Amino acid sequence: NAMLLPDQSVLSSETGIRHRTAERVARSTGLLTISISQRRNIITLYKGSIKYYLRDIGLILSKANQAIQTLDKYRIVFNETLAKLLVLEFEDMVLLADVTTALQRFEMLMRVVNEITKYIVELGTEGRLVKLQLEELVADTNQEGYLLIKDYVASGEDRSLDTVLAGMAALSSEELLDQTNFSKILGYGGGVSSLDQPVLSRGHRILSKIPRLPLPVIDNVVAVFGTLQDILTASIEELDDVEGIGEVRARSIKEGLLRMQQQLIVDRHNI
Known part of the structure; x- marks a missing residue:
């Protein structure tokens, strides 16, 4: 065992000795520190100025399972949207609104994936089953979304796949509901009328x-x-x-x- 004696001048918002020491060590070194309170049954992680409480495993598993169910529903809707788009692509009848709808569904799905991934990290070895379920549900989803972007990003626009993905990820929950935001991210402009314009798939x-x-x-x-x-x-x-x-x-x-x-x-x- 070793006693940690961090710089006492480093600011800390904690009151308990253990937690205050752990926070000061994290702020001073930038390293991950762990503080365990047996009395309060709480484990706290510190890294730099970041503080995170590890929650009860049962609670996290419950939230993860709920998120898996939500993901399954979103995946079904996304696949149905892509199936409709496939028909329109063969018939050369795709409107920009059809594409933005599919991208909107994709981004909603990916946000649930990111949430589940955080639960898996927090669960550690207890998250293996959740990880297997996640991998099974989204086996081909990433590629479908990426190729959808490659098919419809505006011609002549210097927009990489990563740029489009970052643009969608940066949308707030409210902005996510507005399809014109996806139109702008793809490089077609943000007017409502732009959603009615025909677009061609690259294939x-x-x-x-x-x-x-x-x-x-x-x-x-x-x-x-x-x-x-x-x-x-x-x-x-x-x-x-x-x-x-x-x-x-x-x-x-x-x-x-x-x-x-x-x-x-x-x-x-x-x-």
Whole structure:
């Protein structure tokens, strides 16, 4: 055991000796310090000027499970939104409002993911089951959201994927409900009328659904053709000319897109 004797001139808001010492050590060194109060049954973490109470494991597990249920509902809504968008993309009838709705759903979902991730960190080894549930629920969600952004970020705008994601994450809870904010983040302007403008998919997300087609190759296809509609009308020979494609992949792309279109027709008739 060692007795810590921090600089007494360092400010502390604590009254108990243990907690006051821990806070001063954290402020002085920038290191993580832990203070345990057996009488109050409280564990407090300090790092720099940050102070955090570790909550009861049962309470955290309860909150984590509630968040998992919320995440599952959000995931279902997000997937339904993407399914509707898929139909519109093939029919070349996408409006900016359809895209901002999908991005809004994605950001709402990711905020719940971030909340659950914090619970998992706090739970430590007790959070393994919650972590497995989280990984199962969001297995492909990140990529779907990222490719959605790549498909629709405004042309000519110097906006990286990280810039768009950071812009969405910075929205307040109220701003999250206004779809024009997503329009601005994508580079289309913030007017309500902008939501009614037609937009063209570049095809990243749909091409990612074709088996054994790596993302770098998808990028090459999009770079050559520019839009999903041009990819749909391209011949096997034209696809074959793209770097990294070849005749086998060109045929796979053509047949894969055709199968998706046919499946959408079948699904529509079964509704």
